[in-house]
Amino acid sequence: MKNQQLFFAIYFITLVGFSQNNTVQIDFTTQKFIGSESELNREKYFAMHSSYNNGDLADDPDYLFNDLGIKFGRTFGGPGPYSKYKKGDMSVQNAKKLALENAERYKNSPLYATQKTTDLIITDHPRDAYKLGMDFEKTATFNVAYIKKAYPVMPKYYEVMNEPFVHAKDFVDSYDKTPKVISEMSEFHKIVADKVHAEIPNIMVGGYSAAWPEYDKNNFAIWNTRMKVFMDIAGESMQFFATHIYDGRNVEGDFNYRSGSNSEAILDLIESYSYQKWGVVKPHLISEYGYTAKGLQGQPYSPILNGVCLTSYNNILMSLLDKPDRLLKAVPFITGKATWFYKDSRNPEGHPYPWVLLRKEKNGTYKYTHLRKFWQLWKDVQGNRVYATSNNPDIQVHVFANKNKGYVALNNLADDAQKINLDFLNSSKQLIKNATIKRSYNNKNGIPKLVLFTNAKDTKEITLKAGETVVIDYDLTNYEFLNTVKENNYYAKNCLQEIKANNPIIFSVDNVTSSNKGNATLKMGLGRTHNLSKKPIVKINGTIVTVPTNWAGYDQTGREQFFGVIPIPVALDNIKNGTNTVELTFPDTGGYVSSIIMNTENFKN
Incomplete structure (x- = not known):
């Protein structure tokens, strides 16, 4: 998949062939644990790339946060010692002054009272967080002083910098000098982490927010010169490893799918090296995931692009749901209104940012994009994990049950339609009173659709289109688990x-x-x-x-x-x-x- 057009084309072609031999087994009588985790943590998986201090989302809070169940995920609101408004004053006094001003802004934001949360990631752009040859200790001291007082509710997660290594060349005059920058950035992560852990124990520090985890490229040179270097230098002080998983092309590298086996290999290598070095698997923080490519910013709003993004969000989410015991949080890259982008130099014609929940119309009002279908599909899913299995790795399945409700999520990673037989084990079939099917797919023109089918109690097989995700909502007889796995x-x-x-x-x-x-x-x-x-x-x-x-x-x-x-x-x-x-x-x-x-x-x- 060398170019964006070919990626799009896959979702536009109607393919007639499908497998007849796919079986998904579901056992509502058996509770499943992955490690010690069984209950679905919605804050972990259904956040957006925004913060509760974002007033852009204050117009319809009941719908967004109560009905759709959107949680908050990440903000570029870290200490940013080298940002312009800090004016180069690295004193502790200035850090405290600026922090108290920031805390007041948070408290005065319209969503603060009802939506404040500790389950938030703070980070900074590399240009605001780092300078080559800086005084590490002084900068770390500033950061700690700022974080202590800047947030009326302390965030759980601090990524020292966002996607730093792809910006390494911004700090030197030639590419051959970037290894020094990468090494120094890693050392800075360690010093900041050690100081934060010593003085602010209730916030976790990690990194490095890898934008380009194409670790196998050039005979694993990207692994050896990026993530391995970071883990060797800073890893012992990291409480999580942050990675961005994108289909398409994020900043550098080849155009490809990360969803499926490739993202699994990336994350498994990080886990395995962590185990090799420390005898423990340090958790992941997937602080961005989705779809991206060159040339998307500054273009007119595209429902087709929304459809491609939705397919990637669901594909990647289904894999990340396999890791609740070693994943702290996963944030789909969907922002609010991104009002800043309408004045951005990359956007002379004033088009919406490609990854927004709400886009501005010509009359100045805002309208929901198709990206809200991500939360519309998943909004009711909750409860404890139920045993389920698929005989085809292209057919992903997750099942949860909550008292008298069951939720079966199915996803098709294959490039063609797949017929799936639903096989209910033990007495599971007898527990079903009724079912509603929600289907999320892109039509033949690439437009995202979310379609509901009611009275689907007797559904024994279902055919998923290429790239389709389905959530079947079952009404169940109230019951208790009889077995565990x-x-x-x-x-x-x-x-x-x-x-x-x-x-x-x-x-x-x-x-x-x-x-x-x-x-x-x-x-x-x-x-x-x-x-x-x-x-x-x-x-x-x-x-x-x-x-x-x-x-x-x-x-x-x-x-x-x-x-x-x-x-x-x-x-x-x-x-x-x-x-x-x-x-x-x-x-x-x-x-x-x-x-x-x-x-x-x-x-x-």
Whole structure:
């Protein structure tokens, strides 16, 4: 997928072929835990890229926050020591003065009384947060003094800078000097984090807000010179690692899909390296995700672009819902009115910002964009996670139940329509009294649609269009869970292992807990060119297992190489309690095994 036009075209073509063999199993009688998490945290997953001090959203608060259930996510309202209005005064006295002024602005904002929240990310643009060769300690002292008094409700998360490394070249006169900037920015993160943790214990500090996590590019050079450098220098002091996941092209890199196996490989590598270094998986903060590309800003409002964005939001969200135990927050990049953009130099004709919830009409009034369909689709979903599984990684499924309500979310990552059989396990079918289906898709002209079908109690199969997301809202007989299933992920001690032909790569996975009832999957992250094999001989504790030819999302042929996770089903009797050995042997040389994770689901009656 080398260009924006081809990406759009995929959603405009009506494809007639679909698979007949997709089955999704749902068991409303079994509660599922991922780690220790079962209840859906809506603040974690359904925020917008805005803050409660944004008066742009004060006109219709009941609809936005009570009906749609929108939460707040992120603001460029950090200490910004080098921003213009700070006037270069780095004294603690100035920090306190400016902080108190900021706190008053927050208190006086129209949404403060009803919508204030601690579940907020603060950050700064690199130009406002950093200068090459600055006094780290003095700057960190300013930041701490500011944060202590700037927020009447202390935010939970502080990203020191937004997407800093793609701006490294802004601070030097040639690209070959950027490694020094990246190293220095990383060191600054560490010093700020250590000082904040010492003086403000109720705010978490992390970074580096990676804009370009194309880690496999140039034989994993981007990993080795960006994220690995950051984790090696600053990682011990970070309480989370922040990443931006975008389909399209965010700032640099190739045009591609992150949704599906590619984003899984990116995040699994971060988790695996964290485990390798510290024996723990530090959580993610996905402070932006969605769709972007060059040339979108300053263009007329496009419902078609809204449709492409909605598809990306839902695709990426469905993957992130798999990580509630190692994800602090995920913010779809949807802003409010973005009134600032109407005066931006990139926008001489006064068009709306491409990612707004509300756009300005010619008469000066504001109208909702199609992006509100993200929250319209998901607004009622809540409750505890229910056991569900799909036999096709392109068909994503999540199920939640709340007293007498059940919610089944299905998503199609495939490039064609997919017929899905719904298989209700145990007595689940008998619990269903009625159902309503909400379907979110783009029509043949690329316009986003959200369609409701009522009285769908007897739906046994459903065909999802390419890129479609469906939420089925079930009325259930009031019941209690009879069983539980717990999912855990276990990480190999090493990651990013070079592949050489016929040379076994050995991974050791410790502390695994398995049972005699459940499922197991080996998640194999691979980065290698398309002409090389994706089907090594895989042995788990000496037993060969079959590597499938399917994974979540597209085949990645538009990328320079494949970088994704291939899920390999494993029989439970191949898994030991304690230490497990995984052996991979490839028939050809080139690329890397980026990560190995053993995923288990253990059932308990």
